[in-house]
Amino acid sequence: MPYKVVIIGAGFAGLSAAKELSKYDEFNVVLIDRNNYHTFFPLLYQVAAAELESEEITSPLRGLMRRNRRCSVMMCDVKDIDCTSKILHTDGPDVRYDYLVLAMGSTTNYFGTPGAEQFAFPLKSLDDAVQLRSRILSCFEEASLYSDVHPTVYPNVSDDDKDDRFGKLTNIIIVGGGANGVEFAGALMELVRTSICKDFPEFNKGTVKITLLEAAPNLLSGFPAPLAQYTKERLEKMGVNVRLNAAVAEITPNGVILKDGTFLPSATVVWTAGVKSAPLAAATGFASGRAGRINVLPTLQVPEQPEIFVAGDLSLPEQAGKVPPLNIPPMVAPNAIQQGILTAKNLRRLVQKQKLLPFAYHDKGSMAVVGRGAAAVRVGKRTFTGSFAWLMWLAVHLTYLVGFRNRLMVMFNWAWGYFFAERSVRLIFRRWK
Amino acid sequence: MPYKVVIIGAGFAGLSAAKELSKYDEFNVVLIDRNNYHTFFPLLYQVAAAELESEEITSPLRGLMRRNRRCSVMMCDVKDIDCTSKILHTDGPDVRYDYLVLAMGSTTNYFGTPGAEQFAFPLKSLDDAVQLRSRILSCFEEASLYSDVHPTVYPNVSDDDKDDRFGKLTNIIIVGGGANGVEFAGALMELVRTSICKDFPEFNKGTVKITLLEAAPNLLSGFPAPLAQYTKERLEKMGVNVRLNAAVAEITPNGVILKDGTFLPSATVVWTAGVKSAPLAAATGFASGRAGRINVLPTLQVPEQPEIFVAGDLSLPEQAGKVPPLNIPPMVAPNAIQQGILTAKNLRRLVQKQKLLPFAYHDKGSMAVVGRGAAAVRVGKRTFTGSFAWLMWLAVHLTYLVGFRNRLMVMFNWAWGYFFAERSVRLIFRRWK
Numbered sequence: 123m124p125y126k127v128v129i130i131g132a133g134f135a136g137l138s139a140a141k142e143l144s145k146y147d148e149f150n151v152v153l154i155d156r157n158n159y160h161t162f163f164p165l166l167y168q169v170a171a172a173e174l175e176s177e178e179i180t181s182p183l184r185g186l187m188r189r190n191r192r193c194s195v196m197m198c199d200v201k202d203i204d205c206t207s208k209i210l211h212t213d214g215p216d217v218r219y220d221y222l223v224l225a226m227g228s229t230t231n232y233f234g235t236p237g238a239e240q241f242a243f244p245l246k247s248l249d250d251a252v253q254l255r256s257r258i259l260s261c262f263e264e265a266s267l268y269s270d271v272h273p274t275v276y277p278n279v280s281d282d283d284k285d286d287r288f289g290k291l292t293n294i295i296i297v298g299g300g301a302n303g304v305e306f307a308g309a310l311m312e313l314v315r316t317s318i319c320k321d322f323p324e325f326n327k328g329t330v331k332i333t334l335l336e337a338a339p340n341l342l343s344g345f346p347a348p349l350a351q352y353t354k355e356r357l358e359k360m361g362v363n364v365r366l367n368a369a370v371a372e373i374t375p376n377g378v379i380l381k382d383g384t385f386l387p388s389a390t391v392v393w394t395a396g397v398k399s400a401p402l403a404a405a406t407g408f409a410s411g412r413a414g415r416i417n418v419l420p421t422l423q424v425p426e427q428p429e430i431f432v433a434g435d436l437s438l439p440e441q442a443g444k445v446p447p448l449n450i451p452p453m454v455a456p457n458a459i460q461q462g463i464l465t466a467k468n469l470r471r472l473v474q475k476q477k478l479l480p481f482a483y484h485d486k487g488s489m490a491v492v493g494r495g496a497a498a499v500r501v502g503k504r505t506f507t508g509s510f511a512w513l514m515w516l517a518v519h520l521t522y523l524v525g526f527r528n529r530l531m532v533m534f535n536w537a538w539g540y541f542f543a544e545r546s547v548r549l550i551f552r553r554w555k
Numbered sequence: 556m557p558y559k560v561v562i563i564g565a566g567f568a569g570l571s572a573a574k575e576l577s578k579y580d581e582f583n584v585v586l587i588d589r590n591n592y593h594t595f596f597p598l599l600y601q602v603a604a605a606e607l608e609s610e611e612i613t614s615p616l617r618g619l620m621r622r623n624r625r626c627s628v629m630m631c632d633v634k635d636i637d638c639t640s641k642i643l644h645t646d647g648p649d650v651r652y653d654y655l656v657l658a659m660g661s662t663t664n665y666f667g668t669p670g671a672e673q674f675a676f677p678l679k680s681l682d683d684a685v686q687l688r689s690r691i692l693s694c695f696e697e698a699s700l701y702s703d704v705h706p707t708v709y710p711n712v713s714d715d716d717k718d719d720r721f722g723k724l725t726n727i728i729i730v731g732g733g734a735n736g737v738e739f740a741g742a743l744m745e746l747v748r749t750s751i752c753k754d755f756p757e758f759n760k761g762t763v764k765i766t767l768l769e770a771a772p773n774l775l776s777g778f779p780a781p782l783a784q785y786t787k788e789r790l791e792k793m794g795v796n797v798r799l800n801a802a803v804a805e806i807t808p809n810g811v812i813l814k815d816g817t818f819l820p821s822a823t824v825v826w827t828a829g830v831k832s833a834p835l836a837a838a839t840g841f842a843s844g845r846a847g848r849i850n851v852l853p854t855l856q857v858p859e860q861p862e863i864f865v866a867g868d869l870s871l872p873e874q875a876g877k878v879p880p881l882n883i884p885p886m887v888a889p890n891a892i893q894q895g896i897l898t899a900k901n902l903r904r905l906v907q908k909q910k911l912l913p914f915a916y917h918d919k920g921s922m923a924v925v926g927r928g929a930a931a932v933r934v935g936k937r938t939f940t941g942s943f944a945w946l947m948w949l950a951v952h953l954t955y956l957v958g959f960r961n962r963l964m965v966m967f968n969w970a971w972g973y974f975f976a977e978r979s980v981r982l983i984f985r986r987w988k
Binding site: 157158159175176177180182184185188195196197198214215216217218248249252259260263264266267268317320321322527530531534538546547548549550551 | 613615617682685697700750964979981
């Protein structure tokens with residue numbers, strides 16, 4: 123009779139595992155996620171920068187799993203795992219499993235920085251991206267009210283206060299110079315240079331300031347040094363103020379305080395400085411390492427629970443019996459996809475009583491786009507920059523984007539943005555009451 | 556020197572007035588709205604029925620006004636109008652005006668029905684539409700958890716309770732058989748028959764029930780009787796349960812209680828039963844009539860304030876000196892557009908000391924779509940139904956939809972939905988914390 127595999131998390135790892143498992147008769151799969159859609163995270167920053175719509179980087183899970191008769195979808199939030207009874211406790215029903223795959227991914231890591239979680243804006247989920255876009259556009263709208271374009275009068279507000287407020291509202295600080303921060307900084311500057319300057323004639327070319335802070339001596343740690351340098355120069359040429367060796371001590375409602383004591387005023391501080399494991403990982407009680415990632419055997423199984431696998435950002439596979447591993451797989455999409463597929467294959471080997479395979483991350487390369495028309499790409503040991511790298515970036519992202527319809531829509535939006543120099547999704551969607 | 560016209564509300568009336576005024580050198584225009592975008596309300600129900608995305612029926616105001624150098628946009632919420640000093644008090648700055656156009660439109664009218672405002676879901680704004688879509692899809696997801704598809708176990712929930720809950724979650728009631736309710740009922744049934752049945756194999760064809768309640772003896776009051784009859788038959792053929800002479804006494808968290816005492820269980824009650832003037836209208840203190848609409852002269856001026864005009868859903872123009880007017884212009888888009896244009900023309904006549912023109916609603920007709928491939932249309936005295944009427948409906952809505960890009964996207968989505976029998980925007984976007 124088919125074994126029941128429950129997969130928690132429908133990101134890259136969970137989805138890849140579910141698709142691979144669908145080939146095997148031995149299993150029925152239950153895919154659990156708190157949302158009813160899969161999000162293509164690599165393009166999340168484009169939603170925040172008003173370039174793409176939420177719907178273009180999301181795919182309804184039931185639509186994706188429709189042809190897969192042995193896979194069903196449940197939308198609920200897992201609270202607790204009872205390994206002894208093999209039961210999950212959720213905010214809905216309890217769920218029994220024979221085998222379990224933990225693929226909940228990662229969440230924002232504030233590293234305990236005072237004020238960061240309260241006052242900074244993360245960029246890790248779709249809600250984050252829409253909220254951030256709304257915040258940025260709302261700040262521009264509010265700044266506009268302080269300008270002299272409209273014959274208005276602010277009762278009881280001095281000119282100094284107006285200037286101070288205007289300055290903060292038009293100053294955006296991004297903390298974290300990894301791929302996420304770099305790509306968002308570039309896209310945000312594109313938004314400002316194309317649509318915002320036309321929408322807000324009261325703003326000059328230099329009115330909106332974007333600052334990218336990185337604690338390390340270079341951007342894109344993990345990328346080859348020439349690519350990091352190229353990226354920095356390109357961002358600066360676009361007008362982004364890049365500050366390296368700029369560790370953050372505290373975030374306040376008025377801006378950022380660096381460890382060297384400098385204060386940078388801003389009404390919108392974006393936090394892209396790090397990730398850590400999803401909260402449920404800690405609730406499991408399994409041993410974990412850096413960033414809360416769960417220690418697993420090279421086969422991706424939890425050491426004390428051979429029927430439980432961990433795949434994606436959440437896992438920290440052993441290598442050669444050493445803990446922590448020498449080569450830690452990066453918390454990126456290709457790693458998640460590869461681990462998801464291996465998990466499925468190992469589950470099959472497990473029930474067929476064959477030897478399981480160890481995970482070895484196949485590093486195809488890294489890429490980061492830097493505004494329109496340029497990117498920094500590493501493939502194996504070779505590096506590429508400029509327009510050619512940008513076309514590679516576009517091709518890879520379109521290929522991996524889930525859903526034919528989404529690919530069409532994204533291509534349309536990119537083409538529109540390219541030819542008309544516009545960012546079309548300049549809409550402020552408020553919090554619901 | 557240019558006179559300053561402030562327009563409150565960027566719906567059909569406000570936008571039409573702003574565009575017409577842009578032709579005249581005598582005026583600088585300030586367009587105020589609490590959102591930074593214009594919403595094409597006639598297609599709002601399609602966002603709620605997962606057929607269109609929010610972005611396709613909205614246009615950023617600054618983009619629309621960009622070429623209009625004498626028009627600026629302010630995003631703020633007007634709280635109060637000081638007619639003596641000619642100053643608006645907003646949640647931001649105070650705003651001075653020489654002339655004022657009130658075009659805030661309408662809001663949901665619950666007619667004081669107990670429980671309606673608390674428990675029913677309105678369909679009057681973009682937030683309403685997205686929330687309603689999320690609600691309906693979430694209810695289906697929750698109902699699925701109660702099915703036997705997943706080997707789950709509900710602790711401490713009897714089978715009777717599960718059946719009861721399942722019944723409510725798959726039962727949707729729409730209160731109000733006007734164009735809004737009829738169009739939404741049809742679109743919702745299309746969603747259920749196409750995507751939902753494929754997404755939820757555990758649902759049978761008749762699992763999801765949609766009921767449309769109308770207090771009057773026929774749907775679409777204001778439409779010719781044959782069209783109302785056609786619409787009822789068509790909806791029933793699609794599977795919608797239409798109940799006429801079904802006035803609602805109360806809404807509870809568990810469903811609807813009719814005035815005749817019948818209880819209809821449901822977890823999602825949609826309220827499309829009526830509209831009334833926006834709250835700011837009452838705050839003005841101007842005399843008003845039915846639905847809180849402000850009494851105005853035939854020129855659309857407020858009787859005691861000749862520099863203040865009211866246009867759109869909000870206005871109740873006198874006719875032939877009678878109050879209330881004999882022919883009340885309906886609260887529909889064509890009326891708002893015509894009044895916006897006339898307001899602009901009358902403002903020009905006012906400053907040029909010419910005689911102002913009286914408003915006369917030019918009734919081009921009415922239309923309501925009933926599911927895919929059919930509509931009920933009246934043009935003048937002639938009526939049309941079926942596919943031909945549907946094509947007319949498509950053409951009119953595409954023509955009036957604001958924004959070339961939006962037209963392209965909407966056409967794409969309609970074509971996709973038509974040829975693939977799919978409703979693509981089946982995404983649950985949660986309330987932000």
